[in-house]
Amino acid sequence: MNFGPSARRLLRRLSPERTRVLAVIGLAVISVVFSVIGPKILGRATDVIFSGVIGAQLPAGISKEQAVQAARASGHDNFADMVAAMDLVPGHGIDFGALATALAWALGLYVAASGFMWLQGYLLNDVTQRTVFRLRADVEDKINRLPLRFFDGQPRGELLSRVTNDIDNVSQTLQQTLSQLLTSLLTVIGVLAMMFVISPLLAMIALVTIPVTMLVTGQIAKRSQKHFVAQWAHTGTLNAHIEEAFTGHELVKVFGRGPEVEQVFRERNDALYKASFGAQFISGIIMPTMMFIGNLNYVAIAVVGAVRVATGSMSLGDVQAFIQYSRQFTQPLTQVASMANLLQSGVASAERVFELLDAKEQEPDPAEPVPAATRRGCVEFEHVSFRYDPEQPLIEDLSLVADPGHTIAIVGPTGAGKTTLVNLIMRFYELDAGRITLDGVDITEMRREDLRSQIGMVLQDTWLFGGTIRDNIAYGNPRATDEEIHAAARATYVDRFVRTLPDGYDTVIDEEGGNVSAGEKQLITIARAFLADPSLLILDEATSSVDTRTEVLVQHAMAALRSDRTSFVIAHRLSTIRDADLILVMEAGSIVEQGTHDELLATRGAYHRLYSAQFSGALVSADEETATSGS
Structure with missing residues (x-):
C-alpha cells in the first residue's frame, strides 16, 4: 500500500551487511566498466576492417589526402568526407595485427567483466540470505514477545502465511532484483557516459526514452500495485481456510459440511486467481x-547514425558501438520495468511481514524483577478487573485468596470467566485494574519466565508434538531423569498403557497424537505438568477426555500430588471437585458463591442448581428453584 516507504525499510535491513554491500557495489562497478568499454573496442575493430576494405579499393602509392581530392574532383563529396574521416592507407587492406589486438582486448575485458559479475553475485547471495535469516529470526522473536490477545484475533493460517510464504517471497525478490537493479543502474550511467563521448546528438536521442519509460512504467505499476496487495492478502485468507479445514477435517466429515468447505475454498481460490x-x-x-x-x-x-557516417561526421565503428550502447541502454531499463511485478509482489509481502513486526508487544518484564521469596503457592486477587473488549465488562472488582496447599475449584456456565481467571494468573493477559500476587509478590514485578516456572497447567485441549512419549513428558522438565519421568508416568497412570506399546516410552507420536487415544493424550499432558513439580497447579477441564475408570484413578493421583501445592481446578463435572477446599461459583465474571461442596449445596443457590441439573436431571427455571427453596 506504501511502496516507497516499505521498499526503503526493506533495503535498510541490509545495513548490517554494509561491508559486503560495498564490496558488491565495487565489484559491480568494475564489471560494468569493463562491459561498457567493450563495445568501444569492438567499434575500433570494425573501423580497422572497414578502413582495410576501403583502403584496398583505392590506388596504391598515393596519400589519403590525394585520394580525397580525387574523389571530390569526380563529384563524390560524401565518399570523400567519409575517407577523410577514416584512418587508412590507400592500396593497403585489413591490418590483421591491429584487428587481433582489438579483439583480444575485447575478449579479455568481457571475460574479466563476467568474473567480477560472478563474484558480485556470490557475495550478493550471501548478503541476501543473511538478511532473510535475520528477518526470520526477528519474526520468531517478535512472535514470542506478542501477547496472547494478538493471536486471539489472528487466524493461524494467515499468521503462518506471513511467516512462510511472505518471507520466502521477500527472499526471492531480494535475490532476483538487487543484483539486476544495481547492474542496470550502473550500466545506464556507464553507457550514457560513453554515448556522450561518441556522439552528444545521438545520446540526446537515446535520452528521450528515459522519461517515456518512467511515465509508462509508473502508470502501469500504479494500476497493478493494488492487485499485488490483494494477491498476498487473499493468499493469507486462503491459507487460513485450508489450515482450519484440515485441522477440523473429522468434524467436517461428521457434519457433512464438505460441500460448504469446498465452496468457500472455490470462492477464496477464485479471488486469489x-x-x-x-x-x-x-x-x-x-x-x-x-x-x-x-x-x-x-x-x-x-537512421541518424547512417547519415552521419555518410557525411563523415562519425566513423562506422562509432555508429556500430553506439548501436550496441543503445541496446545496452534500453535493455536495463526494460529489465527494470519487467521486474516491476516482482518488486511490487516482494514489497507487498514485506509490508505484511512489517505489520507483524510492528504489532504491539506485551508489556516488558521489569528491569529489576522480584523473585518469589518462597514457593508456597499462595495466590491472592485484589480488586481485579479485566475485559477482553473495552466495551464489554467481564471481571469487575474480583477479590479472593487461595491458601497454600488448598484446592480451589471454579465452576459456572460457559462464558462466566473461569478460564480467564487462570489465564490472568499465568499473566497471559494484563489486568485493567487491581493486582494478583503469588506468595506476596505482585506477578507484574516478576519475570514471566519465573512466574510460569512455578505453575503447571493442563488444558482441556491437549497438545502433543512430534516425538517420543518420553520426550513429550520430559517437556515439563528437560533436566528430568528417566526415573523421574517414569515416576510421573506411574503417578498419572501413563505407565500402565505405555508398557503395552511395542516401543514403550520410545513410541513416536505425531503432532496430533493420532496413534494414542484422547484419554491417553490427556494423561500424557497431566504427567508432563506433574513432572514440572510446580508450586501452583492449574487444571482446566483436565479430565474431560478421560474415561470414568481412568478419571477415578487420576483423581486419586491428583489428590496425592496436590497435597503440597495450591491447585486451581476448572470443572464442569461437579463430581470431580467434591473434595475441593474451596469452590468458587462464577457468573458473568463475578464470584456469586463460594464455600465447600456441602456448604454450597446447603444454601440451595447457583451451585445447587448446577449440581441438580447434572445429577437429578431436574431442569427447572430459576423461579421454580427459588420457590422450592422457599417452601
Whole structure:
C-alpha cells in the first residue's frame, strides 16, 4: 500500500551487511566498466576492417589526402568526407595485427567483466540470505514477545502465511532484483557516459526514452500495485481456510459440511486467481511496451547514425558501438520495468511481514524483577478487573485468596470467566485494574519466565508434538531423569498403557497424537505438568477426555500430588471437585458463591442448581428453584 516507504525499510535491513554491500557495489562497478568499454573496442575493430576494405579499393602509392581530392574532383563529396574521416592507407587492406589486438582486448575485458559479475553475485547471495535469516529470526522473536490477545484475533493460517510464504517471497525478490537493479543502474550511467563521448546528438536521442519509460512504467505499476496487495492478502485468507479445514477435517466429515468447505475454498481460490491474474497481466504489459519504445529508439539512432557516417561526421565503428550502447541502454531499463511485478509482489509481502513486526508487544518484564521469596503457592486477587473488549465488562472488582496447599475449584456456565481467571494468573493477559500476587509478590514485578516456572497447567485441549512419549513428558522438565519421568508416568497412570506399546516410552507420536487415544493424550499432558513439580497447579477441564475408570484413578493421583501445592481446578463435572477446599461459583465474571461442596449445596443457590441439573436431571427455571427453596 506504501511502496516507497516499505521498499526503503526493506533495503535498510541490509545495513548490517554494509561491508559486503560495498564490496558488491565495487565489484559491480568494475564489471560494468569493463562491459561498457567493450563495445568501444569492438567499434575500433570494425573501423580497422572497414578502413582495410576501403583502403584496398583505392590506388596504391598515393596519400589519403590525394585520394580525397580525387574523389571530390569526380563529384563524390560524401565518399570523400567519409575517407577523410577514416584512418587508412590507400592500396593497403585489413591490418590483421591491429584487428587481433582489438579483439583480444575485447575478449579479455568481457571475460574479466563476467568474473567480477560472478563474484558480485556470490557475495550478493550471501548478503541476501543473511538478511532473510535475520528477518526470520526477528519474526520468531517478535512472535514470542506478542501477547496472547494478538493471536486471539489472528487466524493461524494467515499468521503462518506471513511467516512462510511472505518471507520466502521477500527472499526471492531480494535475490532476483538487487543484483539486476544495481547492474542496470550502473550500466545506464556507464553507457550514457560513453554515448556522450561518441556522439552528444545521438545520446540526446537515446535520452528521450528515459522519461517515456518512467511515465509508462509508473502508470502501469500504479494500476497493478493494488492487485499485488490483494494477491498476498487473499493468499493469507486462503491459507487460513485450508489450515482450519484440515485441522477440523473429522468434524467436517461428521457434519457433512464438505460441500460448504469446498465452496468457500472455490470462492477464496477464485479471488486469489483474479487478484494474481490482474497483478501479473497488468505488470506484464510493461515488458512489451518497453521493447517497443526501445525498437523506436534503435531505428532513430540507426537512421541518424547512417547519415552521419555518410557525411563523415562519425566513423562506422562509432555508429556500430553506439548501436550496441543503445541496446545496452534500453535493455536495463526494460529489465527494470519487467521486474516491476516482482518488486511490487516482494514489497507487498514485506509490508505484511512489517505489520507483524510492528504489532504491539506485551508489556516488558521489569528491569529489576522480584523473585518469589518462597514457593508456597499462595495466590491472592485484589480488586481485579479485566475485559477482553473495552466495551464489554467481564471481571469487575474480583477479590479472593487461595491458601497454600488448598484446592480451589471454579465452576459456572460457559462464558462466566473461569478460564480467564487462570489465564490472568499465568499473566497471559494484563489486568485493567487491581493486582494478583503469588506468595506476596505482585506477578507484574516478576519475570514471566519465573512466574510460569512455578505453575503447571493442563488444558482441556491437549497438545502433543512430534516425538517420543518420553520426550513429550520430559517437556515439563528437560533436566528430568528417566526415573523421574517414569515416576510421573506411574503417578498419572501413563505407565500402565505405555508398557503395552511395542516401543514403550520410545513410541513416536505425531503432532496430533493420532496413534494414542484422547484419554491417553490427556494423561500424557497431566504427567508432563506433574513432572514440572510446580508450586501452583492449574487444571482446566483436565479430565474431560478421560474415561470414568481412568478419571477415578487420576483423581486419586491428583489428590496425592496436590497435597503440597495450591491447585486451581476448572470443572464442569461437579463430581470431580467434591473434595475441593474451596469452590468458587462464577457468573458473568463475578464470584456469586463460594464455600465447600456441602456448604454450597446447603444454601440451595447457583451451585445447587448446577449440581441438580447434572445429577437429578431436574431442569427447572430459576423461579421454580427459588420457590422450592422457599417452601
